Amino acid sequence: QKKKIDEPFALRYHNEPRRSRQYFPVRIFAPSYGSTTIWSNWGMEYTKLLSTLGLLTCNEEYIQVAEKQLRAYTENIKKYRGYPEVYATDGSIYAPFVYKSVVRTGWVVSFEQARMQYKWVKKEMEKCTN
Numbered sequence: 001q002k003k004k005i006d007e008p009f010a011l012r013y014h015n016e017p018r019r020s021r022q023y024f025p026v027r028i029f030a031p032s033y034g035s036t037t038i039w040s041n042w043g044m045e046y047t048k049l050l051s052t053l054g055l056l057t058c059n060e061e062y063i064q065v066a067e068k069q070l071r072a073y074t075e076n077i078k079k080y081r082g083y084p085e086v087y088a089t090d091g092s093i094y095a096p097f098v099y100k101s102v103v104r105t106g107w108v109v110s111f112e113q114a115r116m117q118y119k120w121v122k123k124e125m126e127k128c129t130n
Contacts, residue, residue, distance in 0.1 A: 006043075006046065006065075006069070008038075008072065008090070008091040009038065009043060009068075009069055009072035009073065009076075009087075009091060010038070010042070010043035010046040010047065010069050011038065011039060011042040011043045011045070011046045012036055012037065012038050012039075012089065013034055013035060013036070013037055013038075013039050013042065032088065032089065032094070032096070033086065033094070033096075033099070036089050037086050037087060037088060037089065037094050038086065038087035038088070038089065038091070038094075039085070039086055039087075040073065040083060040084060040085055040086070040087070040105075040107055040110075040111070041085070041107045041110050043069060043073065044073075044107075044110035044111050044113065044114040045110065046069065047066050047069040047070060047073075047114040047118070048113065048114050048117050050062045050063070050065050050066035050069070051063065051066045051114070051117050051118050051121040052117075052121070054066065054121060054125065055121045055124055055125060055128075058125070058128035058129075060125070063118075063121065063122065063125060066114075066118050066121075067118065069114075070111075070114060070115055070118055072091075073111055076091075077108075077111070080093060080103055081103070082103035082104045082105075082108075083103070083104070083105055083107055083108040083111060084101045084102070084103050084105075085101050085102045085103075085105050085107060086101040086102075087101065
């Protein structure tokens with residue numbers, strides 16, 4: 001969170017461009033791919049981790065951040081009518097030059113898992129206060 005790789009929502013693949021680690025065509029046609037782009041699948045893994053940490057530590061702050069992430073992705077699903085695989089760093093669909101992120105992916109299963117886990121954890125968190 002210090003490096004803000006979870007903003008505007010989670011999770012950037014990396015905090016730095018890392019252009020030297022990209023193949024030449026990627027550097028030219030999709031320069032942030034595999035670097036500063038936001039990957040929805042990693043975002044959901046991050047959200048699941050936050051829910052788990054919240055439950056294990058009884059720390060509501062983790063749960064609040066998980067809820068924020070799920071809310072952002074829910075809004076994006078409605079906005080884009082699908083579950084984009086990759087987003088630009090500003091939160092829009094990643095679409096540089098000749099590539100456009102796939103909108104209808106199987107990764108939506110990760111979103112559903114994160115959402116169900118969050119709901120379950122919210123109920124279980126009640127035990128932390130008792």
